[in-house]
Amino acid sequence: MRIDLSEIGMLKGQQYETIITTKDTAGNSNAAPIGIICRGNDKVMCRIFKGSTTLDNIISQKEFIVNISHDPLLFTWSLLDNLQKEDFSKDNSIKDIDCYFKCKVTSLKEAVKQSDPIRKKSEAIVIKADVVDLTVNRAVKVYNRAFSYVLESLVHMSRINIVDEKQQKEYLDRLKEAYRVVKKVGSKKDKEAMDNIKNKLNE
Numbered sequence: 001m002r003i004d005l006s007e008i009g010m011l012k013g014q015q016y017e018t019i020i021t022t023k024d025t026a027g028n029s030n031a032a033p034i035g036i037i038c039r040g041n042d043k044v045m046c047r048i049f050k051g052s053t054t055l056d057n058i059i060s061q062k063e064f065i066v067n068i069s070h071d072p073l074l075f076t077w078s079l080l081d082n083l084q085k086e087d088f089s090k091d092n093s094i095k096d097i098d099c100y101f102k103c104k105v106t107s108l109k110e111a112v113k114q115s116d117p118i119r120k121k122s123e124a125i126v127i128k129a130d131v132v133d134l135t136v137n138r139a140v141k142v143y144n145r146a147f148s149y150v151l152e153s154l155v156h157m158s159r160i161n162i163v164d165e166k167q168q169k170e171y172l173d174r175l176k177e178a179y180r181v182v183k184k185v186g187s188k189k190d191k192e193a194m195d196n197i198k199n200k201l202n203e
């Protein structure tokens with residue numbers, strides 16, 4: 001079966017928010033929200049910080065499943081608590097998920113990036129993988145968070161002249177963060193929108 005991630009809206013070079021499910025050596029299932037970058041029709045990569053169960057499981061099993069959903073609760077439960085045992089299907093995807101694909105790891109590389117806002121020097125592993133199976137239960141497009149940031153930025157911008165100084169500073173900080181994220185994960189249009197917002201603010 002030929003796999004083409006563009007079927008679910010994944011474009012080369014773009015990052016999407018997903019939920020990765022993995023298993024440990026004892027067969028216990030784990031779920032965590034992770035950003036996935038599309039590298040081509042059937043190739044993906046992600047960067048996972050050391051210390052997570054997901055990374056340990058991927059290193060030991062050399063495989064993982066990418067679950068696609070727009071359900072805010074699934075993302076929240078995956079992050080705050082692990083999902084329950086009964087939330088996983090036999091093949092370790094999330095039960096009744098809109099769409100999922102299975103990945104086999106092709107390379108694991110140490111990555112240290114100085115520009116992450118979390119720590120001065122954050123240690124992570126870059127994982128490259130081939131997609132070996134794609135299941136679409138319901139037509140769904142993968143989620144990219146840049147557009148939400150563009151909309152939020154427009155809302156802040158529309159209010160910036162009618163709030164007090166303290167609030168203005170808060171909005172400007174949020175706009176800066178939005179600019180950083182959109183430049184990292186956005187499409188050409190998202191980035192252009194943020195540049196327009198920045199230029200307008202600089203006037």
Ligand SMILES: Cc1cc2nc3c(=O)[nH]c(=O)nc-3n(C[C@H](O)[C@H](O)[C@H](O)COP(=O)(O)O)c2cc1C
Binds near residue numbers: 031
């Ligand atoms: C939308 C979203 C995207 C995320 N993307 C990543 C990512 O790309 N890499 C990463 O290391 N952590 C990412 N995280 C944070 C992990 O989900 C978080 O560290 C989680 O606690 C790991 O869980 P685990 O220990 O069960 O694997 C993301 C979180 C959210 C909410």
